[in-house]
Amino acid sequence: xxxxxxxxxxxxxxxxxxxxxxxxxxxxxxxxxxxxxxxxxxxxxxxxxxxxxxxxxxxxxxxxxxxxxxxxxxxxxxxxxxx
Numbered sequence: 001x002x003x004x005x006x007x008x009x010x011x012x013x014x015x016x017x018x019x020x021x022x023x024x025x026x027x028x029x030x031x032x033x034x035x036x037x038x039x040x041x042x043x044x045x046x047x048x049x050x051x052x053x054x055x056x057x058x059x060x061x062x063x064x065x066x067x068x069x070x071x072x073x074x075x076x077x078x079x080x081x082x083x
Contacts, residue, residue, distance in 0.1 A: 005030065011068065019066075028062040035067050 009020035024030050033049055035042045053065035 005032070024064045024066075026062075027064040029064070031057070031063065031065045033065065033067045035069055036071055037069055038071060 005021060007021050009018075009022070011019045013019045021030070031052075035046070035049070037043070049065070049067065057063040057065045
């Protein structure tokens, strides 16, 4: 906690766009969740992550929640901005 996050850029989003950490520069807090769409446990937590995002990172919030899926192969890395 408190350390600067390593920068990322060019992550393919589920919205078809490319994304970077710099896109969230106006946020005070960025919550990054590494998840996997082929893991049953990760899938069980999906609704909790969405609920957390809705509660803490809604419109006008200074908090962002993003999910990064680092799968390889046909399910390659994808980025979802949950707020």
